[in-house]
Amino acid sequence: MGATNSKWRGGQLAFFDGSTHETVEPFAPVYVYDDFLGYDVAKTDGQFFNLNSTSDSFWTIAATGVGGPATVQKALSNVTLHLEADVETEDAGIYSNTLVFNIDKGPIFEARIDVAVLPTLEAEVHIGFQGEAHVADDQVAAADDIDKHIFFVLDGSGAYVIYADDDTTDNDAVATGITAVPGTYNILRIDCTDPTDVKFYIDGVGVATGTTFNLSGGTLMMMPNIMVTKAGSAGLCDVKIDYVRVWQATR
Amino acid sequence: MGETRADWRGNQLFFRDGSTYETVKPIAPIVFYDDFLGTVLNTDFWTDLDLNSATTAAPALSVFDCEIGQVNENAAAGCYGKDDKAFNIGKGLIFECRLAVVTAPTLTTEIGFGVMNDSYGADSMRFLLADEVAKYAFFGFYTTVGAGLIPVIRTDDGTHDSGIISSAITAVALNAYHVYRIDFTSLEDVKFYIDGVGVATSTTFVMHTAASLTVQPWICVYKHDDATTSAAGEFKLDYVKMWQATR
Numbered sequence: 001m002g003a004t005n006s007k008w009r010g011g012q013l014a015f016f017d018g019s020t021h022e023t024v025e026p027f028a029p030v031y032v033y034d035d036f037l038g039y040d041v042a043k044t045d046g047q048f049f050n051l052n053s054t055s056d057s058f059w060t061i062a063a064t065g066v067g068g069p070a071t072v073q074k075a076l077s078n079v080t081l082h083l084e085a086d087v088e089t090e091d092a093g094i095y096s097n098t099l100v101f102n103i104d105k106g107p108i109f110e111a112r113i114d115v116a117v118l119p120t121l122e123a124e125v126h127i128g129f130q131g132e133a134h135v136a137d138d139q140v141a142a143a144d145d146i147d148k149h150i151f152f153v154l155d156g157s158g159a160y161v162i163y164a165d166d167d168t169t170d171n172d173a174v175a176t177g178i179t180a181v182p183g184t185y186n187i188l189r190i191d192c193t194d195p196t197d198v199k200f201y202i203d204g205v206g207v208a209t210g211t212t213f214n215l216s217g218g219t220l221m222m223m224p225n226i227m228v229t230k231a232g233s234a235g236l237c238d239v240k241i242d243y244v245r246v247w248q249a250t251r
Numbered sequence: 252m253g254e255t256r257a258d259w260r261g262n263q264l265f266f267r268d269g270s271t272y273e274t275v276k277p278i279a280p281i282v283f284y285d286d287f288l289g290t291v292l293n294t295d296f297w298t299d300l301d302l303n304s305a306t307t308a309a310p311a312l313s314v315f316d317c318e319i320g321q322v323n324e325n326a327a328a329g330c331y332g333k334d335d336k337a338f339n340i341g342k343g344l345i346f347e348c349r350l351a352v353v354t355a356p357t358l359t360t361e362i363g364f365g366v367m368n369d370s371y372g373a374d375s376m377r378f379l380l381a382d383e384v385a386k387y388a389f390f391g392f393y394t395t396v397g398a399g400l401i402p403v404i405r406t407d408d409g410t411h412d413s414g415i416i417s418s419a420i421t422a423v424a425l426n427a428y429h430v431y432r433i434d435f436t437s438l439e440d441v442k443f444y445i446d447g448v449g450v451a452t453s454t455t456f457v458m459h460t461a462a463s464l465t466v467q468p469w470i471c472v473y474k475h476d477d478a479t480t481s482a483a484g485e486f487k488l489d490y491v492k493m494w495q496a497t498r
Contacts, residue, residue: 001343001436002497003262004278015264015278017497025278037283038296039335050295076465077281077337112498185498242498243280 010106010193012249021204022187023110023245030101030248032224034058035077036241042073049074049094060097062227064136065090070228079241080116081226083123087234089137093126093227094241097134103166103220106249109150109190111226112242115180118158119228123235125154128190129222131166140165141173142231148220150198150213152188154180156235160188162200162208168217176200176207185242193249195220261343261436263496272447273430274347279494281338286490287315292330300471302327302373315488317472318353319360321481325374329471330488334370336465340388340435340458343496347432348470349489352423355399356392358482359474365389365433366466366493374475378405381476385409386464388441388456390418390431392484397422399484402431404443404451408458418443418450428489436496468493 002017004024015025034051043049045064048057063072067086072079072094081092101107109128119125124141131148138145140163141155147167152160155173158181162174180186189201198213199206224246228237253268255275265277285293287310292299301307305328308316317328338344346366356362361379367387369376375383379393388406392399396415400422406413423429432444438459443450458464468491472484 001262002280004259004264017280020280020498022280022498024280025276035281035283037281037335037337038293039333040295050293075335075337 010249020187022112023189026108026245026247028247028249029251032058032246033243035243036074036079037077038074040074042071049079058096059094060134062091062093062095062134062136077242081228081239081241083228083230083235083237085234085236087232089231091136091227091229093225093229095130095134095225095227096223099131099221099223101129101222101246101248103192103195103215103222105251106193107222108192108247109224110187110245112185112187114183114185114240114242115154115158115237116182116240117236117238118180118182119154119156119235119237121156121230121235122233123156123228123230123237125237125239126225126227126229127152127188128225130225131220131222134225137229137231139229139231148222150190150192150215150222152200160202160207162213164198164213164215166215166217166220169214171211171213174208174211176202178202178207261496263343271430273349274432274492277345277492277494279496280498281495283493284490286313287488288313296332297330298333298371300327300329300331300371302473313489316485317488318485319472319474319483321483323481324478325475327376327471327473327475329469329473331371331469331471332467334467336368336467338366338466338493338495339463340366340466341438341461341463342498344435344466345432345494346468347430347492349428349430350470351426351428351487351489352392352400353426353487354483354485355394355425356472356482356484357394357399358480359477360393360472360482360484361474362392362472362484362486363389364391364431364470367469368464368466376471376473377475379403379415382412387469388433388458389469390433390443402445404456406441406456406458408460408464410460411457413454413456416451416454418445420445420450
């Protein structure tokens with residue numbers, strides 16, 4: 001069983017699970033938490049998931065494709081993003097499309113992810129913050145389609161790499177040294193407490209620490225975005241999202 | 252006025268109301284909480300159960316009201332977790348709700364609440380007057396014990412059936428809320444509490460047959476397999492909280 005631990009970091013109190021390093025309860029003015037409890041059949045592009053226990057929709061669904069379209073389904077406390085094998089452009093993901101998180105106010109993104117089917121061919125996975133509205137078929141590895149983003153990325157393999165761009169400084173494919181294992185969850189965290197030195201963690205351990213991610217080029221307004229996407233190949237990928245937490249140190 | 256108190260149990264921190272023993276804030280990885288605020292049941296999580304003439308009133312004043320009337324037919328009113336068994340009793344699950352009996356169950360009516368591994372089955376959810384649910388841990392009310400006003404307990408993990416155990420508390424008053432909690436921190440000895448006090452403590456409720464029994468919440472008043480009597484029953488549900496010590 002996990003044990004409750006607390007920490008004081010950057011002037012903020014948070015409780016965390018001492019064994020998994022999951023941030024269980026951050027004490028912050030702005031806090032979004034979704035454990036994806038409840039059940040929804042696979043939804044189509046543009047539909048919504050509700051946040052836990054509220055009637056307000058937060059997540060917008062991306063589920064595009066023509067052959068057998070990509071799917072997004074919620075069950076057993078997970079959201080599963082699934083790409084089909086058809087040779088076509090597909091997206092499967094969830095995003096809030098409301099740019100409410102301000103990088104100058106210390107937002108932190110955390111999600112527990114199982115890349116159940118590793119991405120193949122052109123399939124890539126984006127997990128983290130995006131600083132602009134979602135556009136179908138936007139890539140960051142195969143193309144530089146998203147001007148502002150802070151992502152963990154898997155690009156045609158299980159290797160986690162970092163892509164971060166504030167539209168001034170662009171960091172691409174910075175290695176983390178961590179490889180996703182299908183069937184195993186990782187807790188991914190992006191800490192923007194200091195925009196001049198954004199930090200990345202996997203299972204509580206700092207990654208890509210040899211790079212300074214300076215994203216202070218402008219006030220990034222961001223949304224959470226977890227997306228699997230491919231541009232015209234038969235690439236596959238399944239991602240299970242167990243939870244997403246985003247919190248911000250001040251308003 | 253309640254007072255915030257902190258407890259440290261099983262390596263988990265949580266905050267509770269010192270007077271009512273409501274768990275106000277569990278610090279746990281998985282937390283579900285529905286206070287039934289607003290005017291629409293959250294059907295993203297709950298299945299709203301209105302079998303035949305039974306009624307569940309839309310949440311109002313932070314309460315979900317479930318009633319079966321005196322009509323000669325099978326009936327059920329309540330809610331359950333869409334048969335999506337996302338909680339695992341093997342990971343330190345705790346179920347808690349605040350509930351008031353409004354009309355004591357009569358004749359063949361049962362009130363049951365807790366968690367179960369079973370999916371909902373129309374007309375086959377009795378666990379007191381019959382044993383139709385396979386794997387569950389429930390509080391319940393039925394007319395045999397305390398004229399329907401003394402809560403009873405029954406657990407079954409598919410191997411260990413506790414049978415019907417009385418909580419042996421004083422009969423609850425109609426319309427009086429109580430906080431009911433089921434603690435699965437140890438599957439060798441599942442604990443039951445009413446208003447913060449352990450009940451049926453002389454019984455060891457064993458649910459360890461499966462290391463990871465997944466469950467959904469179930470809160471319902473019903474008369475099943477009985478279309479010939481005019482049994483009745485009603486309760487009000489104030490909140491449901493479920494939390495789990497680890498994923």
